Each structure stands twice: as structure tokens, then as C-alpha cells.
Amino acid sequence: MNLDDFSDLIERPDGGVRRDAEERRERLIVPPGALGRLDELGEWLSAAQQSVPVKAVEQPRVVLFAADHGVAELDVSGRAAGTTHELVRAALDGASPVAVLARRFAVPLRIVDAGIDCDPELLPESVVRHRVRRGSGRIDIEDALTAEETEQAVRLGMAIADEEADSGTDLVVLGDLSVGGTTAAATLVAALCGTDASVVTGRGGAGIDDLAWMRKCAAIRDALRRARPVLGDQLELLATVGGADLAAMTGFLLQSAVRRMPVILDGVVGAACALVAQRAAFRAPDWWLAGQVSGEPAQSKALDRMALTPLLDHGVTVGEGTGALLALPLVQAAAALAAELPERTPVTAEEDTEEPAEGQDADDVKVLDAT
Secondary structure: OOHHHHHHHOOOOOHHHHHHHHHHHHOEOOOOOOOOHHHHHHHHHHHHHOOOOOOOOOOEEEEEEEEEOHHHHHOOOOOOOOOHHHHHHHHHOOOOHHHHHHHHHOOOEEEEEEEOOOOHHHOOHHHHOOOOOOOOOOOOOOOOOOHHHHHHHHHHHHHHHHHHHHOOOOEEEEEEEEEOHHHHHHHHHHHHHOOOHHHHOOOOOOOOOHHHHHHHHHHHHHHHHHHHHHOOOHHHHHHHHOOHHHHHHHHHHHHHHHOOOOEEEOOHHHHHHHHHHHHHOOOHHHHEEEOEOOOOHHHHHHHHHHOOOOOEOOOOOOOOOHHHHHHHHHHHHHHHHHHHOOEOOOOOHHHHHOOOOOOOOHHHHOOOOOO
């Protein structure tokens, strides 16, 4: 497998359709610019769908990739190492923020076990059946995955993207469930952006104190030493300092772009995978939206590199796709406004030259019926 092959498979959203959408927007009764970024979102969706007017987002899906990371053994997370299965169980039971929002928004939630470190019997077979391996290596001293496992994880992500596209999913909210995942993600971002560990080290979704932050920074520094020699090969980079969930999400993002299926990214883990995917296929980011600002410095670095501007900034740090799911109604609103607002009635030559009646201002004659 060579991820660079995706560069020839991925096309940008249709530029001609986007221009048609922009022209239609000029004709709507609401003045151009009055809806702010909603105009841009509607035009982006039109280009992605190759449809003017834009179609409603009717079959969105939340997809969460789950795994444990060996680096969590260094106490770099607010959660204990090997407890990702508890996050998964909470989501399945409807007791996590993303599950509550998915239920409220009537959006199906799918969880894919790429590398959770638990007995398979603890979770439903539909979740664990895709597992690549149980946990990942400690990236500060060893590879996260073997080369074979990395390719298997990437192909897993590609297969999930194909399943979603084939089932009619028209937009994916992408997130992760992991312990230690932000450490691996920050390492990938630092390696690809050429920055030091201290620049990308955040406090994770669960929050950590200063001592844990220092341990996390040291782990990223040591992992970076191992990452820099393999920067020329995306698969080797994912094997060295990534993890099964990150490799699967990278494959998912690339194949989603091939299938012309838009994706809303959540936090730093998704941003790191997107950055790896961009390295393989420079057009791929045109199919993604950044859902929210997570507060992780590595996310900001990655989004800046890809020129993606987050839709929301509400201080949501919980991760798990929550912030990206909050952005979904905004995208749906943009589609509804672009499709359903009426166009202005064009001025005819007769109306333009009509003489005002006695006692009537000339400006009054040119008032248009917006309905």
C-alpha cells in the first residue's frame, strides 16, 4: 500500500457547481454577506453534492474510532491507561455527551474498535469485530504498530468509509474514543509541522495537572526523535508514533474524499489524521470541515497548515466527537437556507421605465415583491 496513490484518486469539489451556487446566492432575497459563513457552507455543500440548489443533509452519521495507546502508561492522561472500553460503554449506554447529542439530533452513532485493550466480551460484537490489535506500543520507546497492522488499520478505515457511502450517509461527524490518543496525535502534528514538543503539548480531553503535562511533553519529545527519520513515508510514520485508531481514521478520511462524502472533524486526533492524509493527497482537505476549537495547541497547528477554520469555539474540550456534532446543525441550517430562501423577482424593462403615478415617488415604483 502507498498512500500517495490517493493523490490521483481524489478530486476537489466541483468548482463549476460552486460558481453556480454563488450566482444563485446573489439572487436570493437576503443580501449577500448577511448570512455570514452560512453562505460559504451552503456553497461548499453544493460543490460537494454537485447540486444547485444544495440538497438537505438528511442522513448524517457519527463515526467514532476507538483504541488504547501504550503511552498512557506514563500517566500522561486524565484517565487511567487501558480504560477506553469504559468510554465506549458510556457512549453505547447513551450516557456520554456525544451520545446525548446524537440522540437529541436523531443522528445514528457508530463505534469502531480499532485497538481497544480489553477482553472482546466486554463490548458488543458489532463494535469489536474490526479490532486490529489490543492496544498499541509505547511510542516513546517502541513502534505503535507493525507495518502489517498499520496497513490493516488503514484498510479498515477505508472499508468503513465505503460502507457509510454505500448506505447513503451524506455527511460524517468523525471523532475518537481513546486514552493517550492526544499524545500520539500531538507527536504526529509536531513531526509534520516541524515544531518542538512543548509547542504542541496540551492537556487532553480529561484535563491534566502540570506534572502530567511535563510527563506528556517528555513523552512527545522522545516520540518525536523516533518520528523524524520516517517522515517521508506516511504509513511508516503512523506505525512508528500513531496507533490503530489514528491509522484507521487516516484511511477513513482519504476514502471519504474519494467517495465525495463530506466529513466534520472534531479535535486534535482527527486534525492529526487529516494532516497525515493531506500529506498523501493535497486535495483531500477540501472535503472536510473543522467542527470546533478544542483548545489543543496541536489542533490549531494542524488546522492552520490545512487552512481549515473551525465553525465553533465554545470551549468544548471533552472530545469524542462532541464539538463536531454541535456544528452539524449549523451545516444543516446553511443547506436549508441556501435551498429554501426565495430568489428576488427580476426587474423587467417595463417596470424599470414605468412613470410614477401622481403623488408617488419614483423609488416606490421599483420596490420588488420578494415573495
